[in-house]
Amino acid sequence: MPPFEGSESDKEKELEKLHAPAESTDINKKVVTHSGWKSWKDHIPYAIVTVSLVEIVFYIVSNNNLQKLLRFEPNKLHEIWRFVTYMLLHDDWIHLALNVFMQVLFAYFLEIRHGTVRILVLYLSGGVTAVLGASCFHPDLVIGASGGVYALLISHVADVMMNFESLNNKVYRCFCVVVIVISDTTYSVVHIFSKDEPIISWGAHVVGGISGLFLGLVFFKREEYLARVRKLSLFWLGLILYVVLLISLVVLTQQIKKCTPSNLIKTKYVYFC
Structure with missing residues (x-):
């Protein structure tokens, strides 16, 4: 036994x-x-949540004088703070709520993978580049954080490109990006043709999204086992494309400023003179 x-x-x-x-x-x-699917309590996107709280405070305390001081104006390009501070202002509480909800949602899945600082820099850089795009293609005053929101949204594509093998739910993420872009584009087109106020700055949306893709290739972390050549290729591709985009927008903005009288700059742009 x-x-x-x-x-x-x-x-x-x-x-x-x-x-x-x-x-x-x-x-x-x-x-x-x-x-990247962990409890939200353990992975709050602190950077974007903080920015969102600041935007809410500015919405509560802002008045006409403050808006005039902080909003982006195409004929006041020398006041460089406007390239960032315009993101703190919103037209109404629906505009604010949509931007805050979307940017916190998009940042949640990015900050837990790539860190607070990287996502904050991408968000702000995307906002600056977006308003440069607006100044080139849409001659009007600009407020709102939509450029930064679009940078966060399209940067998910860069994350999938660099970490395709290790990411779960990548198909759903790409599907959600496509659905959101199509829905927002459809709404913007209908809004533009109906000539409702306020006017949507489609230039900021488009350029913000493009800059988010390029900056994501630059800032986002890559899996260690990926080939070094692939890592460097994606990094330099994103960096070169973003620099070319930024320089092109700066040059075009200066050309517009040179050729367009200040009293006409909100009505039409003259690109060559």
Whole structure:
């Protein structure tokens, strides 16, 4: 009988090893780390939440004088703070609520993977580049954080491009990006043709999204096992394209300023003179 008792004890030990919780926990942690789907309580996107709170405060306390001081105006390009501060202002509470909700949602899946600083820099840089685009293609006053929101949204494409093998739910992420872009584009087209106020700055949306794609290739982390050539190729591709975009917008903005009288700049642009 002793041999039989000993073999049964060994079987129990083997079963305990097979069902050890430590191994299961490690596997789950690995899956969650790569997919980015963790409890929101542990991964609040602090940078964008902080920015959103500041935008809410500015909406509450802002008046006409403050708006005139902070909004982007195409004939006041020398006041460089306007390239950032316009993002703090919103037309009404619906405009504010939509931007705050969307930017926090988009940042949630990015900050837990790439860090607070990277996402904040991408958001602000996308906003600056977006309003440059608005100044080139849409001659009017600009307020709102939509350029930064679009930078965050389209940067998800860059994240998928660089970490395709390790990302879970990448198909759903791409599908959601496409649906949001199509929905917003449809709304913008209908809004423009109906000539409703306020006018949507489609130039800021488009350029903000493009800059988000390029900056995502520059700032986002890459999986360690990816080939070094691929890492460097994506980095330099994003950096070169963004620099070309930025320089082109700056040159075009200066050309418009040179050729267009200040009293006409909100009505039409003259690109060549």
